[in-house]
Amino acid sequence: MKKITVVLGFLGLSLLGLAQPIVPFPYNMEKDLTADSVMVVTAHPLATKVGIDILRKGGNAIDAAVAVQFALAVVYPQAGNIGGGGFLIYRSKTGATDAIDYREKAPAAATENMYLDSLGNVKTKLSRLGVLAAGVPGTVDGMWEAHKKYGRLKWPELVKPATLLAEKGFQITQQEADNLNEERMTFVVNSTFLPAFVKMEPWAAGDWLIQKDLAETMRRIEGDGREGFYTGATAALIVNDMQKRKGLITAQDLLEYKSVWRKPLEFKWKGLKVTTMPPPSSGGIILQQLLTMTSQSPMASFGFHSTAAVHLMVEAERRAYADRAQHMGDPDFYKVPVKMLTDSAYLAGRMKDFDPQKASPSSAVKAGDIKESEQTTHYSIVDRDGNAVSVTTTLNDSYGSRTVVAGAGFILNNEMDDFSAKPGAPNIYGAIGGKANAIAGGKRPLSSMTPTIIAKNGKLSMVVGTPGGTTIPTSVFQTIVNVYEFGLPLREAVHQKRFHHQWLPDRIVMEEGALSEDVVKQLQAKGHSVLNREPIGRVEAIMVLPNGKLQGVADTRGDDTAGGY
Numbered sequence: 001m002k003k004i005t006v007v008l009g010f011l012g013l014s015l016l017g018l019a020q021p022i023v024p025f026p027y028n029m030e031k032d033l034t035a036d037s038v039m040v041v042t043a044h045p046l047a048t049k050v051g052i053d054i055l056r057k058g059g060n061a062i063d064a065a066v067a068v069q070f071a072l073a074v075v076y077p078q079a080g081n082i083g084g085g086g087f088l089i090y091r092s093k094t095g096a097t098d099a100i101d102y103r104e105k106a107p108a109a110a111t112e113n114m115y116l117d118s119l120g121n122v123k124t125k126l127s128r129l130g131v132l133a134a135g136v137p138g139t140v141d142g143m144w145e146a147h148k149k150y151g152r153l154k155w156p157e158l159v160k161p162a163t164l165l166a167e168k169g170f171q172i173t174q175q176e177a178d179n180l181n182e183e184r185m186t187f188v189v190n191s192t193f194l195p196a197f198v199k200m201e202p203w204a205a206g207d208w209l210i211q212k213d214l215a216e217t218m219r220r221i222e223g224d225g226r227e228g229f230y231t232g233a234t235a236a237l238i239v240n241d242m243q244k245r246k247g248l249i250t251a252q253d254l255l256e257y258k259s260v261w262r263k264p265l266e267f268k269w270k271g272l273k274v275t276t277m278p279p280p281s282s283g284g285i286i287l288q289q290l291l292t293m294t295s296q297s298p299m300a301s302f303g304f305h306s307t308a309a310v311h312l313m314v315e316a317e318r319r320a321y322a323d324r325a326q327h328m329g330d331p332d333f334y335k336v337p338v339k340m341l342t343d344s345a346y347l348a349g350r351m352k353d354f355d356p357q358k359a360s361p362s363s364a365v366k367a368g369d370i371k372e373s374e375q376t377t378h379y380s381i382v383d384r385d386g387n388a389v390s391v392t393t394t395l396n397d398s399y400g401s402r403t404v405v406a407g408a409g410f411i412l413n414n415e416m417d418d419f420s421a422k423p424g425a426p427n428i429y430g431a432i433g434g435k436a437n438a439i440a441g442g443k444r445p446l447s448s449m450t451p452t453i454i455a456k457n458g459k460l461s462m463v464v465g466t467p468g469g470t471t472i473p474t475s476v477f478q479t480i481v482n483v484y485e486f487g488l489p490l491r492e493a494v495h496q497k498r499f500h501h502q503w504l505p506d507r508i509v510m511e512e513g514a515l516s517e518d519v520v521k522q523l524q525a526k527g528h529s530v531l532n533r534e535p536i537g538r539v540e541a542i543m544v545l546p547n548g549k550l551q552g553v554a555d556t557r558g559d560d561t562a563g564g565y
């Protein structure tokens with residue numbers, strides 16, 4: 001039986017007409033690969049393959065990124081998407097950098113108190129499940145704009161592989177099967193029809209997932225570009241679902257969605273140049289704050305995962321996340337004091353009360369005084385010219401709102417939960433906020449996504465990012481210090497277990513075994529509470545090695561796969 005599936009796997013994939021080598025099922029998930037000229041690292045072996053095929057055809061890193069984004073929307077429905085949004089950081093071979101923000105926007109009719117009941121309590125289900133949880137999707141516009149500015153191949157070529165994967169189907173992995181089984185009822189309840197993700201008997205690894213409606217939607221995007229999503233049949237299907245279930249997204253909201261080119265957040269750290277995402281993500285600011293605050297101590301000499309190093313990192317994290325809650329939101333609606341928050345004197349001041357012996361309770365740590373006028377996915381790509389792309393994209397949590405648009409086959413995000421529904425009320429990730437991140441029509445919810453590119457001596461050094469909600473900036477931070485501070489090889493830096501602190505709740509969470517029992521005891525003696533939690537993040541990283549070769553490392557926590565040649 002197994003053999004038959006494997007053979008069918010080969011057959012199905014050759015029917016797709018994808019270039020050799022075919023990725024047979026069970027997939028070969030390359031976790032650590034070194035190659036001469038190009039590298040693609042994504043959350044799924046088939047998406048990695050699509051990226052590689054585009055590069056082989058002469059596409060550049062942006063072409064590959066666009067194709068990977070659409071492929072992930074088919075083969076990795078937990079987070080890959082056309083019904084969500086994301087951020088893309090670009091660094092050209094000459095060192096020019098750029099960023100596109102294709103974050104979802106609140107529908108025009110959204111209001112500050114839309115998730116509160118008559119007593120003023122937050123109805124969390126409404127911001128997490130069903131049509132009301134969805135922001136206006138940004139992905140297709142973001143890809144369209146990125147391609148228009150930097151793409152080399154023709155648009156339809158970049159969407160086609162996704163159309164074929166949706167139409168002919170592909171074999172799902174064990175992780176996907178488990179997740180689809182777990183979410184079966186939430187899909188049924190939150191969609192107006194039975195989507196392709198639901199079947200009578202449980203899903204098993206190797207089953208074929210065929211998405212005919214999604215293939216039709218992809219075909220419209222292939223032919224009509226941006227218009228194939230924001231107008232015409234696709235838009236009508238979205239609006240239809242909204243009307244059936246009292247959602248807020250209108251035809252006008254779709255028509256008016258615009259992604260935004262932003263100036264990336266850039267700073268120097270240890271002689272390296274870090275290029276990352278500015279607001280509406282909090283990620284870049286937090287990363288700069290963490291790297292700057294910890295650089296005031298000789299962290300490397302403390303040792304990797306030592307009590308002193310973890311204590312220092314966690315205390316910096318506590319302070320950065322207090323700032324996030326108070327000061328960060330959509331810069332088009334709220335003046336985020338970026339300059340102050342990243343100022344080195346300000347950050348030195350933030351660590352003035354740092355005590356190497358004792359945890360500072362979060363109740364005593366407030367956001368700085370400013371005086372100034374969990375499912376997402378990441379992919380990293382380097383092309384043969386040395387252009388690099390770092391993308392984090394999301395539906396928010398796993399499978400977003402669990403609403404599959406009837407007749408269109410794609411899942412809508414639940415990004416509205418990233419807003420602060422009420423001052424001080426935690427979202428899915430326990431993050432709190434206030435005015436800066438309050439809901440308003442047309443506003444983008446505050447994100448933590450941190451797609452990042454690092455250059456050394458003017459040359460590309462690392463491309464890195466991860467999913468993980470509020471743990472994103474701390475996972476990117478840990479990966480960076482693991483390499484450049486503690487000197488770990490990239491493979492170790494990515495696969496090592498992680499820990500995280502976000503001010504509130506006031507505790508360190510860690511992957512089981514991340515810190516030794518002794519270190520945990522010593523941290524507790526300093527006043528920290530330490531808790532185990534499920535895996536943190538799925539980092540996809542590429543490094544340029546001293547010999548010029550590219551090393552791609554895909555996280556072992558999922559089906560992540562590196563590909564290159």
Ligand code: DON
Pocket residue numbers: 374375376377394395396397398415418446447448449466467468469470472
């Ligand atoms: O934008 C954000 O920060 C969140 N919506 C990201 C969600 C996420 O990473 C979930 N992944 N595990």
